[in-house]
Amino acid sequence: MTSPHSRTEQSLPGGALPAPRRRAVVAAGAAGAALLPLAGAAPAASAADAGPSFVHGVASGDPLPDGVLLWTRVTPEPGAVPGSGRGAAVDVAWEVAADRGFTDRVAHGTVRAEAASDHTVKADVRGLRPATTYFFRFTAGGVHSPTGRTRTAPAEGAEVSNLRFGVVSCANYEGGWFASYRHLAARSDLDAVLHLGDYIYEYGHGEYPTGDDVVRTVQPEHEIVSLADYRTRHGHYKADPDLRAMHAAHPLVAIWDDHEFADNAWSGGAVNHDPETEGGWAQRVAAAKQAYFEWLPVRPSTAGTTFRRLRFGQLAELHLLDLRSFRDAQAKVGHGGDIDDPDRTLTGRKQLDWLKKGLASSQARWKLVGNPVMISQVAFGSVPAKFLGPLGELLGVPKEGLAVNTDQWDGYTDDRRELLTHLRDNRITDTVFLTGDIHMNWANEVPLLAADYPHEAPLATEFVITSVTSDNLDDTLHVAPDTLSGLAEAAVRAANRHVRWVDMDSHGFGVLDVDAHRAQMDYFVLSDKADKNATAALRRSYRTDSGSQRIERTYRPLH
Known part of the structure; x- marks a missing residue:
């Protein structure tokens, strides 16, 4: 059958089709x-x-x-x-x-x-x-x-040798060209592409990035607020040939983050929303959601959101989260009581219960969680002072005394504690969070309390994918990649021992492969996001072995 608004006369498959084969990679x-x-x-x-x-x-x-x-x-x-x-x-x-x-x-x-x-x-x-x-x-x-x-996905009870997904997030049109999509489109070995949010950005021309950093001009040129605005922006994105090629080549599995609405969105507003000049927040959200579901091949789920599940045989189940529609306002940095307040939520009670139940009852080997914002605890207080301002700008938090990003799970510690305790108490293994948002590559182990690591074993792992084009540290500092960022990366790893790797300068995409024994992420980076014909190269590969909840570097990439 077809969607409810369709008038359809459908013929079903009548003959046997060839057995599926793992497709070769296209250069x-x-x-x-x-x-x-x-x-x-x-x-x-x-x-x-x-x-x-x-x-x-x-x-x-x-x-x-x-x-x-x-x-x-x-x-x-x-x-x-x-x-x-x-x-x-x-x-x-x-x-x-x-x-x-x-x-x-x-x-x-x-x-x-x-x-x-x-x-x-x-x-x-x-x-x-x-x-x-x-x-x-x-x-x-x-x-x-x-x-x-x-x-199509494998049958629910099927034994699947492996699954392979492209992984992307944060595609700011004015920040660069969508070469990551072109490289994913060229591959024939992917079962789907997972987009972890910020498929579009709401900013007007020259707002982010600014000045000479603008690579190309978005339409409409003003900040998008109305239904017509959001529709126009989605249509302008799909005028990009690399984006169209990716969509034509692979099925998409997408969730939204904040910029599909406005920067640092929460259930009652956003940092980048002024009700006096831009109208009611509920009306803006309704317009943004309507345009999103019109323009993307995504099935709306409970209450018109993007949290839902997809099953891929016995090998993997993908739990997809909406971390904007139900959250309370972000806490202010320095207000620790707000961050730890059990009455504040990131997920909303209904979604958190849905996630806990789904993880506990899953019969799949790998529990993959499409997670818009980082769940790993990260402290930035030890970062050299000269990096605090640029990092604060990237993370949307105060630029002095930066200690925590309250837009992430770090700002809603009770939800995180409840979820991780649930994993521990129910002995749920092989949970892998797949995350975007932060414009950097990370490979993390996820303990209940970072302060207890490594004495307490981690309860999950997390692969964070950098942006397609949105600014990261070298862009903000206006320096060449891999020149100054090493100091900040080393400081973050020294203060956060569960962070196995962080790359603050690259743009690109990931390719995740899972089989019965391990889940592996290959991190690919672009030569230059401002180059329409940018090449892509493997930066690093990390894996987690089944049952381990540990991250290790591997020197055997997938291809």
Whole structure:
């Protein structure tokens, strides 16, 4: 069946399909050549003059064993640009095939694109085979969309040899080019791409970064506040060819963080929201969420949020968190009582109970947690004074006497204590937090209390992925990478022995591979985020062995 708003006539798979095989890695340098037959070149803007067009590409997401969510946006006529509210309704056909030539079509249907949904459409396709690669496309007015490739999840009880995910976060359009997406798109060995938040940024032109650090201009040029603004910003992001290529190549699994709304968002407001000039916070959040679900292949869950679960056979279960919709306001640095207040929450009671129950009942070997902000305890007080200001700017906290980032789990210690105690008391092993937000690479062990480490064994591990483009330490200091950051990195590791590695200067992406014995993250970094043709190179690899809750460096990368 399809999504509730779809009008669909669907054909289910009738014949046996080839057994799934682990796909070979495509060289990142061949991204353009490899993807051209798949995604196709984006039509020129003037193509809309001739009738319906698909200038924003196609996408898929939230893979299930028997299905996947398909997405596109139709430009039905001239002027019907994102956020305009203009354009007639149009019927859009979709089809799924076992081959890219669409000679072996296995499912098809029709959805309707309307101005009420910004002419975005989704088809929640079911009846597909588990662990199988498919191709899909849309058609309107006789015009075909680019072709997308997607993959279903393994059957719930299936024995799975391994799973491999691309991992990204924090893509500020004005901060640089989306080369990380291009390199992920060029790979054919991924089961999905996990986006850990800050898919878009809300800032106006030149607000972040500023001055000469702006690489390109975002649209609209003002800070986005209204539904039309958020729609326009999402549409502008999907005009980026590297982003479109990534969506066309792999299913996406996404959660949001703050910049999908506004900087340091919480349930009642944000640092970057002024109710006197920008209206009510509830109205802004509603607009941002509506645009998000319109423009991304994500299934909304409880109360229209992004916390949900996806299962990948017996090997892994992915618990995806929403750490913005239910949290209390961030505590002020220096107010330790606020940070430790048991009445303050990051997760909200319902979500925390849902997570605890899901981790305790999971039958999967690996419990992966898509976690927007860092859960590991980190003290910055020992960092040399000259780095406190830049780090404070990055973390959005006071720049003097910096000791803790209260936007992370560090600012809500009771929620963290309850969750980690739950892991300990229920002997839950192989929990791996996958985290974005902080614009740095980290590999951490997660003890109940950092002060007791290493005498008390850690209860989980955490891989933190740096930003696609958003500023980190060398950008803020305006110095070359790996020149001054080593002092700050060494100070952080000296004060936080559970931090096995931290890289404060790089931009890039991660590739996570899990099998029955270990979970490994390969950290890839870009040569220059301001270079449209930036190369990517492996920086380091870290792994955690099943049952250990320990992190160790490995010199055997995945590829």
